[in-house]
Amino acid sequence: MSQRLHKTAFPVSKARKYLEPGPVLLLSSQFEAHSDIMTLGWHTVLEFSPSLVGCMISSMNHSHALIRDSGQCVLNVPSADLIDKVVAIGNSHGDKLDKFDAFGLTAEPASVVNAPLINECFASFECQLYDDSMVDNYNLFIFEIVKAHVADEPEFPPTLHYTGEGRFTIMGDRVLDRSGQFKPEMLI
Amino acid sequence: MSQRLHKTAFPVSKARKYLEPGPVLLLSSQFEAHSDIMTLGWHTVLEFSPSLVGCMISSMNHSHALIRDSGQCVLNVPSADLIDKVVAIGNSHGDKLDKFDAFGLTAEPASVVNAPLINECFASFECQLYDDSMVDNYNLFIFEIVKAHVADEPEFPPTLHYTGEGRFTIMGDRVLDRSGQFKPEMLI
Numbered sequence: 001m002s003q004r005l006h007k008t009a010f011p012v013s014k015a016r017k018y019l020e021p022g023p024v025l026l027l028s029s030q031f032e033a034h035s036d037i038m039t040l041g042w043h044t045v046l047e048f049s050p051s052l053v054g055c056m057i058s059s060m061n062h063s064h065a066l067i068r069d070s071g072q073c074v075l076n077v078p079s080a081d082l083i084d085k086v087v088a089i090g091n092s093h094g095d096k097l098d099k100f101d102a103f104g105l106t107a108e109p110a111s112v113v114n115a116p117l118i119n120e121c122f123a124s125f126e127c128q129l130y131d132d133s134m135v136d137n138y139n140l141f142i143f144e145i146v147k148a149h150v151a152d153e154p155e156f157p158p159t160l161h162y163t164g165e166g167r168f169t170i171m172g173d174r175v176l177d178r179s180g181q182f183k184p185e186m187l188i
Numbered sequence: 189m190s191q192r193l194h195k196t197a198f199p200v201s202k203a204r205k206y207l208e209p210g211p212v213l214l215l216s217s218q219f220e221a222h223s224d225i226m227t228l229g230w231h232t233v234l235e236f237s238p239s240l241v242g243c244m245i246s247s248m249n250h251s252h253a254l255i256r257d258s259g260q261c262v263l264n265v266p267s268a269d270l271i272d273k274v275v276a277i278g279n280s281h282g283d284k285l286d287k288f289d290a291f292g293l294t295a296e297p298a299s300v301v302n303a304p305l306i307n308e309c310f311a312s313f314e315c316q317l318y319d320d321s322m323v324d325n326y327n328l329f330i331f332e333i334v335k336a337h338v339a340d341e342p343e344f345p346p347t348l349h350y351t352g353e354g355r356f357t358i359m360g361d362r363v364l365d366r367s368g369q370f371k372p373e374m375l376i
Contacts, residue, residue, distance in 0.1 A: 014352065016229075016350075016351075016352050017351045017352050017353075018351075020210070020229050020230065020349070020350050020351065020352065021210050021349035021350065021351055021357055022208070022209050022210010022211070022349060023210070041204075041208050041233075042208065042232045042233045042234065043232055044230045044231055044232035044242060044244060045229075045230045045244070046230065046244050046326055046328065047244075047326070052326075054232060054242060054326075054328070056232060056233070056234050056235075080364075083364060083366065084366075084369070087366045087369045087370065088369070090370075090374065091369065091370055091371050091374055131325075133322075134321075134322060137319075138234055138235070138240075138242075138330070140234065140242070142326070156351075156357060160364075161208070161209035161210060161359060162204075162208050162209065163204075163205045163206075163208065163209055163344075163363070164202060164204050164205050164208065164376065165205075165367060165375055165376070166365060166366050166367025166368070166369070166370045166374075166375055167363050167364065167365050167366070167367065168363070168364045168366065169209055169344060169359050169360070169361075169362065169363055169364075170359075170360070170362045170364065171349060171357050171358075171359050172357070172358070172360060172362075173357075174357065174358045174360075175351070175355050175356070175357055176268075176271060176348075176355065176356045176357075176358065177354060177355050178271065178272075178275045178354050178355070178356065179353060179354025179355065180354070181272070181275045181276070181279065181354070182275065182278075182279055182354045183279050186278065186279055186354075187353055187354055188352065188353070
């Protein structure tokens with residue numbers, strides 16, 4: 001997937017489609033001239049509208065300070081073929097390193113926030129900090145997704161899911177449709 | 189997987205192995221004589237030690253009230269063959285229904301908490317409510333995992349991951365080991 005991906009706008013209230021399955025994310029952030037990318041495994045959807053997501057971002061990460069200062073970030077979903085970049089980013093520190101250059105990723109301007117999108121990721125969610133009241137105690141940032149971009153195809157690229165100790169499982173494109181068993185009001 | 193599963197104790201600080209990949213969970217809870225099971229997709233690991241997990245449990249769920257009253261629950265990880273039970277539980281309401289009976293699941297006593305384990309799930313994490321300060325605003329409960337039980341094998345049963353609109357993706361047993369690329373201090 002080295003070619004540049006074409007993504008189109010996606011409804012922010014449906015961001016759960018790509019975040020709820022629990023993939024490893026690449027979080028990009030920027031404050032003034034400093035940008036960073038970090039690998040993020042600890043996140044959860046919290047609400048449809050506003051479209052809220054909670055992310056545990058350790059204060060050990062350079063990104064933590066950038067987000068505190070800027071109040072913004074982008075959550076990018078890498079496909080499984082990016083595993084070696086995901087691992088390398090997770091094992092590097094961003095205060096003196098331009099991770100876009102170092103890891104061969106392409107920064108693209110976002111629509112709403114000032115943090116860069118990562119072109120090579122198949123989905124990117126622009127986020128504004130919504131509630132920082134849990135940051136001091138838990139490093140838990142609550143973001144509002146204000147703009148979503150998703151590649152036109154495939155619908156479900158394989159994603160990486162981290163199990164600790166350097167091992168990932170892969171989510172494939174096998175989809176089980178049980179919508180016929182759902183109450184209509186549950187089909188959101 | 190209709191036979192009863194044999195599970196053994198698992199380190200609570202390593203609960204991320206089964207929770208971080210983002211599977212759909214069955215959450216069991218009890219207060220006095222009332223028990224409930226709900227389907228839970230919105231959760232994240234927050235800390236290794238204490239072993240903390242954040243769960244968004246809508247106040248529309250009967251379980252929400254039981255957990256507020258008891259301060260306890262169990263997070264159970266179902267394998268993909270339980271999909272029809274997972275869907276049926278997610279589309280039912282527990283105030284007048286015994287879901288263990290209704291859906292053919294086996295309650296087992298937990299070791300530490302008073303909520304029941306679900307035997308048919310391959311992993312069960314006993315939880316005590318640790319912080320309720322985000323419950324009023326976000327229905328976000330922060331639990332401490334105080335005891336963990338995991339089936340002896342297989343190491344990675346296929347799990348269900350929800351994408352909305354009644355569709356699930358399946359996480360298989362394909363594991364990519366990149367531990368050789370990790371800094372030793374990152375291998376937790």
